[in-house]
Amino acid sequence: MSLYDDAVLVLKGYEDQTDLRQAYLDHLAEHPDGLWKACHAGHITASALVIDPEGGRVLLTLHKKLQMWLQMGGHCEPGDASLADAALREATEESGVPGLSLLPGGPVRLDRHPIPPPCHRHFDVQYAALAPPDAEHTISDESLDVRWFGYDEVPKVADESVVRLLEATRARLAS
Secondary structure (H helix, E strand, C coil): CCHHHHHHHHHHHCCCCHHHHHHHHHHHHHCCCCCCCCCCCCEEEEEEEEEECCCCEEEEEEECCCCCEECEEEECCCCCCCHHHHHHHHHHHHHCCCCCEECCCCCCEEEEEEECCCCEEEEEEEEEEECCCCCCCCCCCCEEEEEEEEHHHHHHHECHHHHHHHHHHHHHHHC
């Protein structure tokens, strides 16, 4: 199965945010290259909120270009077999944490947002990744900093998209 086919299946199986989900599917239908950075009309990205449920904390990256505390994530690459693989690869690369595992159940949220050129718009498919106990992180070339934040600290440092992702992740963990 191609990454494009996987993305369509994942999005069709995602049951929340129906209007936004349809916008993602429409984008892919209109842009066969809509998974790749070269698609200037916008492209699918994959991210993962790295979470330590036992410690009540999340690992965020201070993005070098955007100067914002965000979850780990980025562009799909030709070697990615699935959106889940892309999200897990990005989370591992940007956090330096080995042994991450995605929270079961597929994507936690979708978030479409503008990005400065050349990208213009990201259609982010957001997952959550569970960190192993006592996870050690590193700072990647794409980050100014990587830091653990308690659940209650996230609204003070991150934007609403990260807060909503944390809320959705905690709701999934509780179910």
